[in-house]
Amino acid sequence: MCLAYPMKVVVIEGAFAQVEADGVRRRVGLALLPEAEVGDHVLVHAGYAISRVDPDEAAETRALFQQLWAAQDQAAEDEQ
Numbered sequence: 001m002c003l004a005y006p007m008k009v010v011v012i013e014g015a016f017a018q019v020e021a022d023g024v025r026r027r028v029g030l031a032l033l034p035e036a037e038v039g040d041h042v043l044v045h046a047g048y049a050i051s052r053v054d055p056d057e058a059a060e061t062r063a064l065f066q067q068l069w070a071a072q073d074q075a076a077e078d079e080q
Contacts, residue, residue, distance in 0.1 A: 004043035004050060005065065006058035009036055019044060021062060 007019035007026065015030050019042065026044065030036050033049040041058035042049040053061075 002045060004045035006041050006053050006061050007044050008058070009038050009040045009042060009049070012036070012038055017042075017049060019049065 005021065007021040007028075009017045010020050010025070011018040012030070013027075015034075016027055017030055017036060019026055019028050026047075028042075028044050029048045031048065033042060033051065036042055036049055036052065041053050041055050043051050043053055
């Protein structure tokens, strides 16, 4: 199974971009999405932007990840 996380492009530096989500910035490759522009929301997988996504869809996906992480944290606490 593969997971990709939606992040916003904040800077483009040649074949790379700085992307940001939830206060975290990462440098990702644009080889698979050279048409990406600053302000785009992109799915990031294994260090590469792999597709553009709608900003609302990106926000919804990030919210789902937050719920998943909270549930995992709760399950870990319940095991203790």
